[in-house]
Amino acid sequence: MSLLLEHVTAVTMDSAQPVLKDAFVAVEGTKISSVGTARPQGEFDRVIDGTGKVLMPGLVNAHTHVAMALLRGYGGGHDLYHWLNDYIFPAEDKLDARCVAAGTALGLAEMIASGTTCIADMYMYTDAIAKTVLEAGISANLSCGGVYFGAPEDFSPDKCGDCQNQLRLVEEWHGAGEGQILVDASIHAEYTSCPSLWEWTADFARRHGLGMQVHISETQSEHENCWKKYGKTPVALLDQYGVWERGGIAAHCVWVSDQDMDIMAQKHITAVHNPVSNLKLASGVARVPQMLKAGVNVALGTDGVASNNSHDLFEEIKLAALIHKGVGLDPEAVTAQQALEMATVNGARALGLDTGVIAPGKTADLILVDFSAPNLFPCHDAVENLAFSARGSNVVMNMARGKVIYEKGEFFTLDLEKIRAEVEGYALPRIFGI
Numbered sequence: 001m002s003l004l005l006e007h008v009t010a011v012t013m014d015s016a017q018p019v020l021k022d023a024f025v026a027v028e029g030t031k032i033s034s035v036g037t038a039r040p041q042g043e044f045d046r047v048i049d050g051t052g053k054v055l056m057p058g059l060v061n062a063h064t065h066v067a068m069a070l071l072r073g074y075g076g077g078h079d080l081y082h083w084l085n086d087y088i089f090p091a092e093d094k095l096d097a098r099c100v101a102a103g104t105a106l107g108l109a110e111m112i113a114s115g116t117t118c119i120a121d122m123y124m125y126t127d128a129i130a131k132t133v134l135e136a137g138i139s140a141n142l143s144c145g146g147v148y149f150g151a152p153e154d155f156s157p158d159k160c161g162d163c164q165n166q167l168r169l170v171e172e173w174h175g176a177g178e179g180q181i182l183v184d185a186s187i188h189a190e191y192t193s194c195p196s197l198w199e200w201t202a203d204f205a206r207r208h209g210l211g212m213q214v215h216i217s218e219t220q221s222e223h224e225n226c227w228k229k230y231g232k233t234p235v236a237l238l239d240q241y242g243v244w245e246r247g248g249i250a251a252h253c254v255w256v257s258d259q260d261m262d263i264m265a266q267k268h269i270t271a272v273h274n275p276v277s278n279l280k281l282a283s284g285v286a287r288v289p290q291m292l293k294a295g296v297n298v299a300l301g302t303d304g305v306a307s308n309n310s311h312d313l314f315e316e317i318k319l320a321a322l323i324h325k326g327v328g329l330d331p332e333a334v335t336a337q338q339a340l341e342m343a344t345v346n347g348a349r350a351l352g353l354d355t356g357v358i359a360p361g362k363t364a365d366l367i368l369v370d371f372s373a374p375n376l377f378p379c380h381d382a383v384e385n386l387a388f389s390a391r392g393s394n395v396v397m398n399m400a401r402g403k404v405i406y407e408k409g410e411f412f413t414l415d416l417e418k419i420r421a422e423v424e425g426y427a428l429p430r431i432f433g434i
């Protein structure tokens with residue numbers, strides 16, 4: 001399948017040619033084949049007129065729990081500890097694979113309609129997630145979040161359910177769909193696990209050549225309790241156990257120290273900034289400008305919609321570009337360009353994907369944003385408008401791996417009616433008895 005997007009304004013995220021007006025972007029199979037201001041030679045199976053629209057790389061949600069769409073906004077008004085223990089974990093105890101499939105489909109529909117093409121996910125019943133992701137068409141780094149509450153001296157990988165789940169996940173899904181699904185090793189968090197699990201997970205990632213996902217220093221109490229218990233911060237402690245040997249995704253990083261930032265830069269650990277979730281759970285504001293200065297790769301995530309209420313990454317982009325200006329009294333703290341980089345090229349780097357940029361040879365993960373909408377007109381600077389004015393609802397086309405999966409309100413890989421019926425008819429009654 002070949003496709004040409006013509007007469008479009010391309011915000012490429014490629015420093016060689018950042019914004020191209022009246023551009024032509026050609027796609028061949030799953031890859032971008034050409035980008036320029038002259039019409040490429042040849043015939044195309046489909047031509048899309050991009051007049052009045054901005055083409056940009058698909059957005060990368062580098063930390064999420066997509067199936068938590070079922071729990072949208074549940075347990076509001078509490079901090080992380082009470083929210084997890086009093087609301088989320090009890091609700092999650094009632095989940096089964098069918099609920100998770102329904103929640104994943106719902107979450108993916110929201111993500112796709114608002115411009116997301118790639119996610120890094122951590123959740124349970126990962127077979128159901130993988131099957132749903134494959135159907136939906138976006139790319140996903142899936143992990144199942146290692147938890148171990150037993151006595152450290154009793155730890156054995158053969159008897160640890162989460163270790164067995166991680167092993168199965170790799171065997172069955174790593175590289176599935178010609179690389180559409182990658183499996184990452186994962187540790188839910190320092191406070192839900194122990195040194196023997198960290199050692200095992202580091203070794204597991206090394207043996208299988210996997211990425212790593214961990215929740216890190218999300219709250220002040222988590223960060224300080226770790227220091228009291230081990231005399232180290234979570235970043236430094238896990239480093240001691242080899243967890244970051246292959247880099248990794250550290251979600252939140254609200255309370256990381258300056259020394260942690262140096263380790264993160266050195267070990268290629270991405271800090272995933274989740275500003276909405278961190279504000280909603282009153283966890284704080286991550287020191288993103290300091291991390292950027294220290295050379296840390298910073299990406300963006302929504303976290304689950306239980307702690308966010310939305311999977312619209314344009315909200316995270318806007319907040320990431322705004323909040324650090326206010327906190328640091330610095331109008332240049334995080335620029336519009338930097339916020340867009342976090343949601344595209346930096347996210348792609350975090351997931352180990354050859355995407356996030358509009359350039360020949362890159363994966364064709366592309367979205368069209370309608371700049372004739374009242375909230376995007378007039379446009380003095382496309383990058384500023386994307387960061388500060390755009391909303392997910394301005395996305396009129398989502399192409400993942402060269403395939404148009406959403407256009408003008410229509411889903412081509414998901415059935416929204418069926419998803420709604422499954423959520424209302426099965427998942428919600430099972431979890432909440434309603």
Ligand SMILES: CSC[C@H]1O[C@@H](n2cnc3c(O)ncnc32)[C@H](O)[C@@H]1O
Binds near residue numbers: 188277303
């Ligand atoms: C073991 S699967 C993932 C696990 O993480 C929980 N979760 C969701 N949001 C957060 C967060 O902000 N911090 C820590 N843990 C979180 C989710 O509910 C699953 O149980």
Ligand SMILES: [Zn+2]
Binds near residue numbers: 064065215303304
């Ligand atoms: Zn999370």
